[in-house]
Amino acid sequence: MTDILVLGAGYTGVVAAIRTAVRTRRTGGRVKLVNASPRFTERLRLHQTAAGQRLADLQLEDVVAGTGIEFVQGRVAGLDVERRQARLQDGRVLGYDKLIYALGTVTDASVPGVAEHAFVYDDYAGTVRLAERLGALTSGTVVVAGGGLTGVESAAEIAEARPHLHVVLLTRGRPGSMMGERARAHLDAALERLGVEVRTGADITKVLPEGVELAGGELVHSDATLWTAGTRGLPLAAESGLTVDAHGRIVVDAALRSVSHPDVYAVGDAAAVSQPYGVLHGTCQGGIPTGLHAADSLAATLRGRTPKAFRFGYVHQPVSLGRKDAVIQFTRPDDSPRRWYLKGRAAITYKETVSSSPIPTFTLLKRGLVPVWVFALSAGLG
Template identity: 45%
Template sequence: MTHDIVVLGAGYAGLAAARRAADNVRRDRLDARVTLVNATADFVERVRLHQVAAGQDVGVHPLADSLDGRVGLVVGRVEDLDTGAGAVTVRVGGTPRRVSYDTLVLGLGSTAGSGGVPGADEYAATAAGLDQARALARRVADERPQHVAVVGGGLTGLEVAAELAESHPGLRVRLLTRGRVAPGTGLRGRAHVRRALDRLGVALSEDTSVAAVDADGLRLEDGDRVPADLVVWNVGFAVPSLAADAGLTVDGDGRVLVDATQRSVSHPDVYAVGDAAHATGVRGRELRMSCAMGLPMGWSAADAVTARLAGREPGTAPLGYLFQCASLGRRDGLVQFVRADDSPRRFVLTGRIAAWYKEYIVASAYGGLRGGGGQADLNLFLTRGAARRFGRRSGRDRRALAA
């Protein structure tokens, strides 16, 4: 009987899982079929949403270009997961449709969260999804705000602040962060970030905690106010409650707890990838939610599913990092090289070469998902990078780009 592999979500992780599973099924001549379920018929390069928020029309591609007829596609929103029956309910148009599975790969990703700050959901914009990023771009174009407060100094908030400032000269942008800006970078990388923000005219407020958001801006925990015509929120996240509601073992944020093959620790016929998964890497460290981990998680899950179908035991080497990348507008960037556990090394790339480097990685990631030359380029880069930087450590750890 044909084994049904159903993948929920066509972000980096889900699309990687679906394509890899289909390729493995064909290679190993398995009696299995792969179906991908996604809310829209497009793949969105989520790592470009800061560009979309600044008014650039980039990063949206028809899923059909990537699936190449080898993966079935159901366009609809997932409403329910019944693990007992092995089925999901998907609303296609206005009609509920039941999709049965033998193996499920859960990759529905994450959305913006308020981080528990009053008013953030009501008054702040985000660039966490395509619709939100486009809405933010429209607000900037239509309302012509003079003061924008970007909250959250991680790489996402940093990229949004830099892109808005560069794309809209005269717009006064302030970036506020509870700790240090770009916290995963080293001293040299952070120094470059501060110089770039200063060049772009972005005011930086570190060690600053936001207590509330309202129609006029921000109230800080020390009682001060930051007036803003527009607040952009990049703190906190939320994942769909689907997994928790279905009884899977999840962490405090609702992400599925998985083993080294991305398999649910409570439901052996369910795998989770990308932001939907709580996974650990080198030295047991929790993997950062990122495209960098989404791709290898998807490949890992697909390899594990098809290996088990073929009667083989899948590999379990932990994932590790090579570097983190951040855009600082279109002509500047930062590439922070890191150890396998994501801690920063001294070596960084900055300026135009870093901007080009990140663009190459982002384009190669999508090219790989399409199955074109980008995949070969990406795999070659990974292989050579791992050999150069980690060749003396016996190759036990799989390495992943930190884009």
């Protein structure tokens, strides 16, 4: 028997676990999936949770039912890659022969005050606390720090759901700067329509209990501050002796194995995955293909075969702008914008389709099938 441990049960960890269980069933694979929470968190929709919307309550034991996977609830506190053991916060120790590391990233809290005074999207419980805070405000200002797609979606969602609150989006550059000009123009118009105050060139130097401080000393009042300005890998990876990059992500080879410890596979946001155009940035779009590829690489290795090299091409940048608007920027494989984009109702339909419940994808994987869109991404056909 081969004991295979999967750490982390987000989108990437779950697909990696299911695919590994299916592909190693005949070669003696025993898969354990470890996660701090018993709930499957739809991270793509945390901005909706923050705005007070109720999402489906998906339990991980139900998600992996029928696969032979053993679900273990517990928070990983330590990793000994030499002894091949993971230690949980409650003292339990789990051994493994092969490990798939899918613990994702956490908020980069290097700016003073972020850890103490800002709300972040590191987990479902923290997002619920933000929703409760916003729900308790009858008036006031909400600061969203960071003009990337997460910040834009959050600012729009909160402004639409809580029109009595003043939402300020603070960003160094232009919101949606990676998009083409026409898509960005629609995004800008949507934020203006929703009453979001956008301040570009904002360099936040400190987060305070009731606001943020900008370079130069200006204070921006805030009754609730949401920090979306950057993430980094958990310290756990570097502390274990795994080779990591400057952002704390595990550096992997073409088969998604750690370059320093080949019995460890890293996937999703937790991995520094190199492609001809650069290192992948963290998205579900790229994360799920890495989870599937790592599972296939592991299965091939157990059969004595040489794993294939991972290939991936981006397809789109989908952004919801509240529940009544969206914009989709289609991209080249390197994530640079193409001419084509969608907006309005067509974009809403597209966004809701690609961000819909992951259960159909998980069901296909349990049957040994892979959704067609994954083949397209992994072949670099974006």
